[in-house]
Amino acid sequence: MTATPDRNRLALPATQVAPLLLGSTLTHDDDTGRVAVRITEVEAYLGADDPGSHAFRGQTARNTTMFGNPGHLYVYFTYGMHYCANVVCGEAGQATGLLLRAGEIVEGLDVARERRKSPRHDVDLARGPARLAQALGLNRKLDGADLFAAPLTLALPAAPVDPDLVSSGPRVGVAGVGGGSEYPWRYWLTDDPTVSRYRAAKPRIPRTVNG
DNA sequence: CAGTCGATCTGCT
DNA sequence: GCAGATCGACTGA
Numbered sequence: 464m465t466a467t468p469d470r471n472r473l474a475l476p477a478t479q480v481a482p483l484l485l486g487s488t489l490t491h492d493d494d495t496g497r498v499a500v501r502i503t504e505v506e507a508y509l510g511a512d513d514p515g516s517h518a519f520r521g522q523t524a525r526n527t528t529m530f531g532n533p534g535h536l537y538v539y540f541t542y543g544m545h546y547c548a549n550v551v552c553g554e555a556g557q558a559t560g561l562l563l564r565a566g567e568i569v570e571g572l573d574v575a576r577e578r579r580k581s582p583r584h585d586v587d588l589a590r591g592p593a594r595l596a597q598a599l600g601l602n603r604k605l606d607g608a609d610l611f612a613a614p615l616t617l618a619l620p621a622a623p624v625d626p627d628l629v630s631s632g633p634r635v636g637v638a639g640v641g642g643g644s645e646y647p648w649r650y651w652l653t654d655d656p657t658v659s660r661y662r663a664a665k666p667r668i669p670r671t672v673n674g
Numbered sequence: 675c676a677g678t679c680g681a682t683c684t685g686c687t
Numbered sequence: 688g689c690a691g692a693t694c695g696a697c698t699g700a
Contacts, residue, residue, distance in 0.1 A: 506692070515692070516692085517692075520686075523684085523686095524684095525685075539692085542681075542693050542694080543682030543693095544682065544693080545694070547693080581694090581696095591693070592692070592693075593692095593694065635692075636693070637692060
């Protein structure tokens, strides 16, 4: 390896970093346990110009981390009960990042099972962004944390995986502009069993008031 | 397997 | 007030 730190390899728009992050390993090691996940699915968000991004409407208290330096973890709380985690990419201010959508538990299987009681199959432990965050024990306290320092370790592969093994398609859960095939910004390892099942983003139908 | 729905925080209107 | 980068439980085939 050259002297180029892995952090600098993240200082590009998320769509360019995506193939590099697939196959990488993220480890979280604290007093509640040590779990490592091999990333198999990510979703790119491109900052102020991306209607599907949290950064689209500018910087807020929640998304400040996205506007910072690459190589940090952006953790947000959503739907009243779930955490999701992004790897911040690009240069400071660009607010581009990769949502970690799915992975394979490669270390700390027992700890991951303890954190995620419901699934009957280990393949479901980190299948989906909120599940992955829960299996790794990620929460708002880790928002802004350095991915290359304790308690986190991000290990990038020496070289990106073979492009033939990578598939891409529309993002999940992003409705309207930015949710169609116009933006195929979801990337996954083809045929990997831990990749989350695709669900088309559908606008919710409001309940009728008069029941 | 596909469709539906509740849980309930955060930011914007 | 309301929609959202979701999940798990439930329903009907």
